[in-house]
Amino acid sequence: MKKLVxxxxxxxxxxxxxxxxxxxxxxxxxxxxxxxxxxxxxFQLERLETPGEMLTEADLKGQVSLLNVWATWCPACKYExxxxxMLSRRNIMPIYGINYRDERALAIKELRREGDPxxxxxxxxxxxxxxxxxxxxxxxxxxxxxxxxxxFRYAGPIDQNIWKETLYPMxxxxxxxxxxxGAA
Amino acid sequence: MKLVNLSITLxxxxxxxxxxxxxPVDTYEFKSPSNQKRAISLAHELRCxxxxxxxxxxxxxxxxxxxxxxxxxxxxxxxxxxEIVEFMTSRYGDFVLYKPRLDPKTYVLWIGPxxxxxxxxxxxxxxxxxxxxxxxSDIEMSAEDQQQLDELLKRNK
Numbered sequence: 074m075k076k077l078v079x080x081x082x083x084x085x086x087x088x089x090x091x092x093x094x095x096x097x098x099x100x101x102x103x104x105x106x107x108x109x110x111x112x113x114x115x116f117q118l119e120r121l122e123t124p125g126e127m128l129t130e131a132d133l134k135g136q137v138s139l140l141n142v143w144a145t146w147c148p149a150c151k152y153e154x155x156x157x158x159m160l161s162r163r164n165i166m167p168i169y170g171i172n173y174r175d176e177r178a179l180a181i182k183e184l185r186r187e188g189d190p191x192x193x194x195x196x197x198x199x200x201x202x203x204x205x206x207x208x209x210x211x212x213x214x215x216x217x218x219x220x221x222x223x224x225f226r227y228a229g230p231i232d233q234n235i236w237k238e239t240l241y242p243m244x245x246x247x248x249x250x251x252x253x254x255g256a257a
Numbered sequence: 258m259k260l261v262n263l264s265i266t267l268x269x270x271x272x273x274x275x276x277x278x279x280x281p282v283d284t285y286e287f288k289s290p291s292n293q294k295r296a297i298s299l300a301h302e303l304r305c306x307x308x309x310x311x312x313x314x315x316x317x318x319x320x321x322x323x324x325x326x327x328x329x330x331x332x333x334x335x336x337x338x339x340e341i342v343e344f345m346t347s348r349y350g351d352f353v354l355y356k357p358r359l360d361p362k363t364y365v366l367w368i369g370p371x372x373x374x375x376x377x378x379x380x381x382x383x384x385x386x387x388x389x390x391x392x393x394s395d396i397e398m399s400a401e402d403q404q405q406l407d408e409l410l411k412r413n414k
Binding site: 101102104105106107108174200204205206207208209210 | 306307309319320323324327346347348349350351352
């Protein structure tokens with residue numbers, strides 16, 4: 074019994090070691106969104122293509138959707154753009170865009186050239202909606218359920234892998250939830 | 258002479274153009290010096306979500322600039338520190354706080370060191386007491402033991 078007591082420090086050390094070892098593989102850039110479980114913040118922004126046409130959070134509600142924060146100054150957004158365009162052709166869910174701290178003319182030009190995956194595009198010139206969404210870098214993508222509640226935030230560019238392994242299962246699950254809700 | 262005048266004008270113009278380029282945040286005018294002091298010390302305690310190892314004042318990332326400006330504005334609007342911290346954490350999570358709040362998630366963080374310290378004191382006390390006890394018992398040797406010891410020593414000779 075007395076000898077076992079002598080092993081306590083070793084056991085403590087090993088527990089600590091396991092903790093710290095796990096820490097080596099965590100990505101410090103990956104932050105949990107504080108917005109998960111909360112509704113889309115209230116906003117009033119112009120549609121990107123038509124200055125003067127005001128949109129609010131009510132325009133984005135109703136179905137499961139992706140909310141994608143993008144800008145022409147953001148290289149990673151250019152990387153994910155073709156994938157988003159491809160995704161929009163599959164008509165799984167609407168993709169709403171937030172054009173974040175950008176120039177309207179440049180953004181429209183870019184969409185004309187590269188294709189436009191967005192059902193609706195909001196023009197968030199001074200980044201107010203971005204701030205309310207807790208955006209800390211573009212691109213960021215939010216999965217929003219049919220009640221307009223943010224359920225997941227992915228920071229970084231989306232590609233086939235991330236879509237297939239993380240985002241799509243979640244979208245499918247939420248769409249099932251929406252269907253059950255609609256049937257009830 | 259004309260050339261000198263021209264170059265001076267150009268120089269002054271250049272000087273002003275530099276000022277125009279400065280970010281709006283850094284030329285922010287506070288309503289009062291006390292507001293400025295409070296806002297800046299508050300921004301020092303908030304972490305930039307993008308660059309992570311810098312606070313809002315030190316960082317030059319666009320997000321930090323936005324958030325800094327937001328803090329400054331809210332201070333000037335007369336918002337309390339708690340309201341401003343609440344504004345930040347409801348958007349960016351507890352991550353932005355350099356000083357974590359006391360809640361069930363952070364109990365280990367706050368209480369852990371004191372618990373370890375007390376634990377250490379207890380172990381130390383137990384060890385010292387035991388050693389003292391042993392030292393005392395060393396002196397006391399029964400007559401029987403003494404006899405046995407003498408015999409053993411004799412046998413060795």
